[in-house]
Structures are given as structure tokens and as C-alpha cells.
Amino acid sequence: MLIVALTFVFLLVIGMPVAFAIAISGATYFLQHPELPLTIPVQVTVSQTQNFALLAVPLFIIAGNFLNHSGITERLLTLASVLTGRLRGGLAQVSLTLSALMGGVSGSAIADAAMQSRMIGEAMVNRGMSRGFVAGVLSFGSILTPLIPPGIGMILYGTIGQVSIGRLFAAGIVPALLLWLALAVTVSLTARRRGYPAERDTRPTAREFTQALRGGIFALLFPVILLLGLRMGVFTPSEIGAFAVIYAIFVGIAIHRKLNRASFIEAVEGSLADVGAIMFLIALSAIFTYGIVLDRVPEVVSRWILSLTDNLHLVMVLVVLIVIAAGLLVDATVLIIMLTPIFLPLARQLGADPVHFGIVFIVAATIGNFTPPVGAAMYAVCSIIKVGVGSYSRESLPFILAVTLVALVLVFVPGVVLFLPEALFAR
Incomplete structure (x- = not known):
């Protein structure tokens, strides 16, 4: 497998698309x-797409x-402004x-x-905020998104590792709130x-709050309905994806x-592109x-890590460091697909709860989206905000520190992760 790994890294370095780099390097094993x-290779590629549990991935993307095309985003922006517009940083x-x-939603x-x-x-820049700071906030703020149900990373991890997706959905909520607090x-x-000024000078009135909440209520109810549907046994993860579309x-x-x-046609076209990219990657993996x-x-790998330490917490820290380092070169989705097995x-051998390990693993894998040299979210934000990667990297250091501290809390205090799934999904 060493030649396979080296081939994979080489293909990434020369700029080959990740899906093809995975397929070609994997094919060298058969040579x-x-x-x-x-x-x-043909058989396993086709059989990978026949996994019924993976049906949830395209369904949630479509939903x-x-x-996003139903006007929910603008309503949620209004609600967010009412909730936190008076805080420093606007x-x-x-x-x-x-x-x-x-x-x-996303x-x-x-x-x-x-x-x-x-x-x-641009509105943030016009309020006097530096472009590097704006890009850092918008990039690292999106780390919350994969942890709120229905995060695609959790579906992939749960499917590959045979871990309860319902428990993963529940487990992501408290860590997301901690990350939100740390970044705020x-x-x-x-x-x-x-x-930097606040966005609002006055407190929102009860009427403003009620109207904003009413506008965003159907988006807020979405993850709640997902969790309750899974908890009550009304839906399987695949079936609840179909419900999400409806x-x-x-x-x-x-x-x-x-x-x-x-807008319906536009949403379908966007979904086809998103689903095609992810499923193509999954198939070739x-x-x-x-x-x-x-x-x-x-x-x-287990023998090598255990030769260093058999302490569960230290092993998880080591895994986090390895995943973050790998994330410098590989997208989070690819990391989850490749490194979960x-x-x-x-982690199971050392007695870790697979749900606890999964959330820590997903957070570590997602960090790679925001760090050079191949952070996809980083490049997307920097190109739109029109800021250099160097300026972005300097301004993002406080956010990296905040996310790292939360990741350490998640490693050493598993109850933070497991509290909600244990309450909702009693063994």
C-alpha cells in the first residue's frame, strides 16, 4: 500500500482531480x-453505488x-440579525x-x-472589517454546518462504519453550539x-423577534423533525431523506x-452536479x-499507534493530528471515506464510543476545508471576498486556536458529545 499512497500524493501534487487520483492510485495495487x-476494480466501483444506506446522501442534498431555493436563507439571515445583531462584531x-x-438546510x-x-x-467589508478577518469568519463559521443534522459527513461516517446515524445527528448539536460560542x-x-461596530443599536422588539422566528421556523424545525422521526422509528435514515425532499x-x-x-429546475440542476460529484467520489474510493x-x-496502523501509547485520549489526539495534517492535502469528504475504515x-479496540469518536473525527476532517494549501472552503471564500491566502491565514489564527480548544474538550470530555444521544437514544 506504500506505493499506492505515494502515487496518490504525487497525483494530488501535480493537480489531478481527487476522484481520479483515488482511482488511479488504487488501481496500482492491482498492478x-x-x-x-x-x-x-469495475465490480467494487459498481457495488459501492448499490449501498442502500447511501441513498440518504443524494436525498439530503436535494432537500x-x-x-435554499424556497426563500429560507433570507428569512434565517433576518432571524440571525435579530438574535445577535447587537453583539460586538455586528x-x-x-x-x-x-x-x-x-x-x-445546506x-x-x-x-x-x-x-x-x-x-x-462585501457588507461586512463596508462596515470597516478587514478582508482577511471577514474571510476567516465566513470560512471557519461554516464548520458548524456539518455538525447540525443532516450533515453529509455524519451520513458517510455512519454508513461506512456501521454507526447509528440518528445518534450521530444528535451528538453533533452540542459540539456545534460549543464551536459557535468559541468563535463568537x-x-x-x-x-x-x-x-468593529454592532449591526443594531437597539434591542429587537417582541414583534420583530416573533416575525423573524415565524419566518425561520420551518428551517429550525427541520433537524428537530429528523431527530424525532429517527428516534420514534418512523423513518430509517434513507427513508427520512425522502421525507426531507417532500x-x-x-x-x-x-x-x-x-x-x-x-427555481425548481435550478435546484434540480444544482443537485445533479452536487450528487454526481460526491457519488462519483464514493464509487471510485x-x-x-x-x-x-x-x-x-x-x-x-493500530499496532503502530498502540506501540506509542494505549491511552484512549492520547490516541484520539494523535488521530486528530494525523487527520488535520491529511486535511492539508485532501478534502474532508475524501478523508471520511478513506480514513474511517x-x-x-x-477506536473500538480501545473502548471508544464510535459516536464520540465520529464527531471528533468529523470536526478534525472538516478543519482541512479552511486551511491551505487545498482548503476548498478557504479558496471559495477568498475568491469571492477578493483576499489573498496569506492575509486570510494570518487573520484566521485566532479561529484556528478556538476550534482547536473545542476539539480538545470534545476529546477529553466525551459526555459533551454523548449527553444528547444518550438522552434521546437510550441503549
Whole structure:
């Protein structure tokens, strides 16, 4: 597998698209083992797409696109402004709140970061905030999105690792709130030092709050309905994806009346592109992971890590560092697909709760979206805000520190992660 790994890194360095880099490097394993039929790569690629549990991925993507085209985003922005507009940092605080509220709608950190950059990025700059700071807030704020149900990363991790997706959905909520708090404090301290103004000078009236809440209530109810549907056994994860699509269409047509023929077609086209990209990646990853299983790479990695320490918390810290380092080169979705079969067996061997480990793992993998040299969310935001990666990186250091501190809390205090799933999904 060493040649496979080196080939993969080389292909990434020369700029080959990740999906093809995975497939080609995985295929080199079969060239090293001529006794294996060359029909296997084709078979595993096709069989990977036949996984019924993965049906939830395209369904939630479609639901998110329909919700985004139903006028919910603007309503959530109004609600976010009412809730946090008077805090120091103004629109920066509003953007963090919007990321938390949008988690149940988009499910994608990159999509959320790009959307917010277009909506309020220039407005934040016009309020006197530096472009590097604005890009840092909009980029790192989107780390909340994958942790609010229905995060696509949790669906992938749960499907690959055979972990309850319902428990993962519940487990992501408290860590998301902690990250929100840590980033909000960071913004507040920076705004105080630089004199960034609040967005609102007066407290919202009860009428303003009621109207804003009414406008965003259907987006807020979305993750709640998902959790209750899974908890009550009404839906399986795949079935609840289908319900999510119906819910999104109903809200867009009957409630907000913004989902017309043109926006419907636009949402479908966007969904086809998103689903095609992710499922193509998932299908080709089967070629790469075939050799991992056959060569028992998880056992080799486990022995190496256990030779250093068998303390669960230290092992999780080490895994986090490895995942963050890998995230400098590889997208979060790819990391979850490729590394879950390697690290989850080790965590289980040491007695870790797979839900606890999964949330920590997903947070660590998502950080790579915001760091050079290949952070997808970082590049999306920097290109829209028109700021250099160097300026972005300098201004993002406080946010990196805040996220790192929360990640350490999640590692050493598992109750923070497991409190809600244990309460909702009693064993």
C-alpha cells in the first residue's frame, strides 16, 4: 500500500482531480498483484453505488437545494440579525448565527461558506472589517454546518462504519453550539480590540423577534423533525431523506411560495452536479479501499499507534493530528471515506464510543476545508471576498486556536458529545 499512497500524493501534487487520483492510485495495487483479476476494480466501483444506506446522501442534498431555493436563507439571515445583531462584531456575529441556523438546510461547509460570502461578505467589508478577518469568519463559521443534522459527513461516517446515524445527528448539536460560542467569543474580542461596530443599536422588539422566528421556523424545525422521526422509528435514515425532499418542496411551494418552475429546475440542476460529484467520489474510493482491507492496513496502523501509547485520549489526539495534517492535502469528504475504515476499528479496540469518536473525527476532517494549501472552503471564500491566502491565514489564527480548544474538550470530555444521544437514544 506504500506505493499506492505515494502515487496518490504525487497525483494530488501535480493537480489531478481527487476522484481520479483515488482511482488511479488504487488501481496500482492491482498492478502489484497480478493474481487479482482486473475485473475487481469495475465490480467494487459498481457495488459501492448499490449501498442502500447511501441513498440518504443524494436525498439530503436535494432537500437542501430545494430549501435554499424556497426563500429560507433570507428569512434565517433576518432571524440571525435579530438574535445577535447587537453583539460586538455586528455582521460577523450574524454570520456565525446564520451558519448554525443553516446547518439543517445546506449540510455542507463549503456551500454555506460560499453562499454567505456572496450574501454578506462585501457588507461586512463596508462596515470597516478587514478582508482577511471577514474571510476567516465566513470560512471557519461554516464548520458548524456539518455538525447540525443532516450533515453529509455524519451520513458517510455512519454508513461506512456501521454507526447509528440518528445518534450521530444528535451528538453533533452540542459540539456545534460549543464551536459557535468559541468563535463568537473570538469575534467579540477581535471586534472590541479593533472597534468593529454592532449591526443594531437597539434591542429587537417582541414583534420583530416573533416575525423573524415565524419566518425561520420551518428551517429550525427541520433537524428537530429528523431527530424525532429517527428516534420514534418512523423513518430509517434513507427513508427520512425522502421525507426531507417532500418537506422541502412543501415548504417552498405551499408555505413560502418561492419555489416556482424556474427555481425548481435550478435546484434540480444544482443537485445533479452536487450528487454526481460526491457519488462519483464514493464509487471510485472503493478501488482504493479494496487494498486497504486486503492488506489489513487498519491492523498495521493500530499496532503502530498502540506501540506509542494505549491511552484512549492520547490516541484520539494523535488521530486528530494525523487527520488535520491529511486535511492539508485532501478534502474532508475524501478523508471520511478513506480514513474511517482505518481509524474506527482502532477506536473500538480501545473502548471508544464510535459516536464520540465520529464527531471528533468529523470536526478534525472538516478543519482541512479552511486551511491551505487545498482548503476548498478557504479558496471559495477568498475568491469571492477578493483576499489573498496569506492575509486570510494570518487573520484566521485566532479561529484556528478556538476550534482547536473545542476539539480538545470534545476529546477529553466525551459526555459533551454523548449527553444528547444518550438522552434521546437510550441503549
